[in-house]
Amino acid sequence: MFIDPWILWLVTILVILLIGSFISMLVYRYPRMLLRDWQHECHALLKEYPTPIDAPFNLAWPGSFCPHCQHRIAWYDNVPLLGFLWQRGRCRHCQQAIAWRYPITECLCLISSLMVVFVFGWQWSLLAALVFTWLLLALSIIDIDHQWIPDSLSLGLLWLGLIVNNAQLFCPLSAAIWGAVIAYSSLWLIMTLYQLITGKVGMGHGDFKLFAALGAWLGLHALLPIILIATVLGSIVGLVLLATKRMSRQQPIPFGPFLAFAGWLVLLLFSKWPALYGLFLSW
Ligand SMILES: [Zn+2]
Known part of the structure; x- marks a missing residue:
């Protein structure tokens, strides 16, 4: 037709x-x-x-x-x-x-x-990538508004990631499972240590679940670029907001939107230039 x-x-x-x-x-x-x-x-x-x-x-x-x-x-x-x-x-x-x-x-x-x-x-992976984009947009706005990401959105995204990668849409299923496991546990470990040393809460558990969901969609080898991009962007935006006095030092910045944007960007970059994915795979 x-x-x-x-x-x-x-x-x-x-x-x-x-x-x-x-x-x-x-x-x-x-x-x-x-x-x-x-x-x-x-x-x-x-x-x-x-x-x-x-x-x-x-x-x-x-x-x-x-x-x-x-x-x-x-x-x-x-x-x-x-x-x-x-x-x-x-x-x-x-x-x-x-x-x-x-x-x-x-x-x-x-x-x-x-x-x-x-x-x-126009292919099937487009539909999955669009759903990924829309869910990330929705949970980012909720995180900005309420400094909280509903479990139903982050965990729903995680399950969807495992389901689409069962058909190897974005990465092999084993990379998706390990991506989710390592993403959650690495952030949990770093933040638990941070809390023990400083006595302050550095990041919410919603961020761990969101990072795990990104691991389930994009695989283990996407975790490093995602966390690097999110941290650099988050630091730049935080410094600009502090310098322009739009927020105080005490005010927490939601990290979810930066993680979400980094995950979305990595999805586009890896899909547009698969050689980039190969680079992280060899690493
Ligand atoms: Zn009115």
Whole structure:
């Protein structure tokens, strides 16, 4: 069956934008949904714990609403990117500014996904690489917002990595299993020693699980480049934020987004230039 390339690209861009919009909603609602679940569990265990709100709140309900005036957002104002543009960045009802994070998330999703499409081309591994990209984007934003990565996202990513590599999509299964094991245990060991020596917590356990997930997707030999890129980038961004006084020394910087970006970059680099993978394999 012949599909006009223009139609294929148009549909691809539309689907990616819709997914970007879904990610925007997911990163806002999912942590709040988990928090409500925990409040219900606390209340069930400890009767003196305040009764949590019972109104339904999930990924499907309630529909999109303005956080300022609670007005429901019509479907035409909810179109990814365009909705923001034709409302000129303000709510149609209360004129309050719409947070920039929505169009930024949709743009990030579009740019990163299109780069993945360019590198992989139209093959099965493209679908897996896109899911990898979207999950990394979602958990990075949640980590920036809450300094926490939900287990369901990091561990779900880990299981998916093992499943796709059972078909050797990105690396052999044994490299994926050892990648996950060594990634988790190496960070755990370094951070436990750091905590014993300094008495400070250097990194959250969510980062160990995310690194393990990257090991499961990209294999043992991708761990070194990932941790190098993430550490260098994290240090540069940390220094810039300190120098420009946008954050204090006491404020922790989430490491998850740097790990996620490094993992995503290594996936693209290794797929575009397999010789690079060979280089780390020989190392
Ligand atoms: Zn409003």
